[in-house]
Amino acid sequence: xxxxxxxxxxxxxxxxxxxxxxxxxxxxxxxxxxxxxxxxxxxxxxxxxxxxxxxxxxxxxxxxxxxxxxxxxxxxxxxxxxxxxxxxxxxxxxxxxxxxxxxxxxxxxxxxxxxxxxxxxxxxxxxxxxxxxxxxxxxxxxxxxxxxxxxxxxxxxxxxxxxxxxxxxxxxxxxxxxxxxxxxxxxxxxxxxxxxxxxxxxxxxxxxxxxxxxxxxxxxxxxxxxxxxxxxxxxxxxxxxxxxxxxxxxxxxxxxxxxxxxxxxxxxxxxxxxxxxxxxxxxxxxxxxxxxxxxxxx
Numbered sequence: 427x428x429x430x431x432x433x434x435x436x437x438x439x440x441x442x443x444x445x446x447x448x449x450x451x452x453x454x455x456x457x458x459x460x461x462x463x464x465x466x467x468x469x470x471x472x473x474x475x476x477x478x479x480x481x482x483x484x485x486x487x488x489x490x491x492x493x494x495x496x497x498x499x500x501x502x503x504x505x506x507x508x509x510x511x512x513x514x515x516x517x518x519x520x521x522x523x524x525x526x527x528x529x530x531x532x533x534x535x536x537x538x539x540x541x542x543x544x545x546x547x548x549x550x551x552x553x554x555x556x557x558x559x560x561x562x563x564x565x566x567x568x569x570x571x572x573x574x575x576x577x578x579x580x581x582x583x584x585x586x587x588x589x590x591x592x593x594x595x596x597x598x599x600x601x602x603x604x605x606x607x608x609x610x611x612x613x614x615x616x617x618x619x620x621x622x623x624x625x626x627x628x629x630x631x632x633x634x635x636x637x638x639x640x641x642x643x644x645x646x647x648x649x650x651x652x653x654x655x656x657x658x659x660x661x662x663x664x665x666x667x668x669x670x671x672x673x674x675x676x677x678x679x680x681x682x683x684x685x686x687x688x689x690x691x692x693x694x695x696x697x698x699x700x701x702x703x704x705x706x707x708x709x710x711x712x713x714x715x716x717x718x719x720x721x722x723x724x
Contacts, residue, residue, distance in 0.1 A: 485532050489609070495715075507700070515530075519539055520542060521639070532691075533687065534688070534691070537685075539681070546686075563698060566682050567705065567721055570659060572658060574655075575655050576654045586670065601635065602654070609640075613678040648665050648667060663717045683721065687701060
């Protein structure tokens with residue numbers, strides 16, 4: 427019961443909890459926080475119902491780009507493990523990492539980049555880690571691609587990343603990108619660096635429209651409110667957006683999704699069983715159907 431109350435208290439202001447569930451970065455972060463309370467209230471009620479059912483509950487914090495696939499896998503897992511109820515919190519990996527750090531109940535964390543997982547593990551770039559995950563369970567689960575997408579019927583004439591760079595340098599287009607604390611935004615920063623683009627100048631010139639997670643960036647492109655956007659291949663697939671180019675590893679590195687069980691997991695055996703299932707051919711078929719691929723294990 428204490429775990430349920432803590433989850434309600436922490437998730438009401440922090441995130442969107444579901445049943446597996448331009449402006450400046452600061453403005454968008456504030457807007458996201460305002461919408462979280464209603465979703466959190468509904469999720470809290472669902473969580474209480476699950477406690478009364480006597481099922482084992484596994485709470486998964488997963489990158490927003492996994493929402494469609496994990497929701498489908500949740501249904502498959504009900505057949506595989508009928509006594510386990512999977513509850514997912516989807517948001518940017520940076521937001522999820524912060525929620526975990528602040529004490530939100532979480533059993534399994536799946537990040538869209540190594541950085542956030544490293545911070546919860548033994549550290550990143552010389553900084554001391556938080557040691558909140560069980561390193562023995564950590565695995566590179568999936569690989570994604572960073573893509574350049576355009577709205578339907580766009581007249582911008584953008585077909586490759588070089589077009590994007592040239593038009594940004596000439597202040598000709600508006601581009602949807604992720605915030606700097608969001609993995610897709612961090613991959614975008616690497617692409618800008620690769621092409622010698624000054625992000626701060628572009629932001630000051632009103633050439634960039636920020637999103638607090640990849641779903642927000644995708645929506646801006648789908649609604650034709652920008653000239654183009656930089657999102658994951660899986661989100662482009664789910665939103666039926668045209669991909670005009672894929673970023674190469676030289677531009678932004680590999681896009682690896684690590685996963686791990688938390689040290690504070692309520693039921694480690696159940697959490698590890700779910701993580702094992704996510705690596706099975708049945709689960710991988712769902713991931714691959716939208717453009718993910720299994721990560722090559724080191």
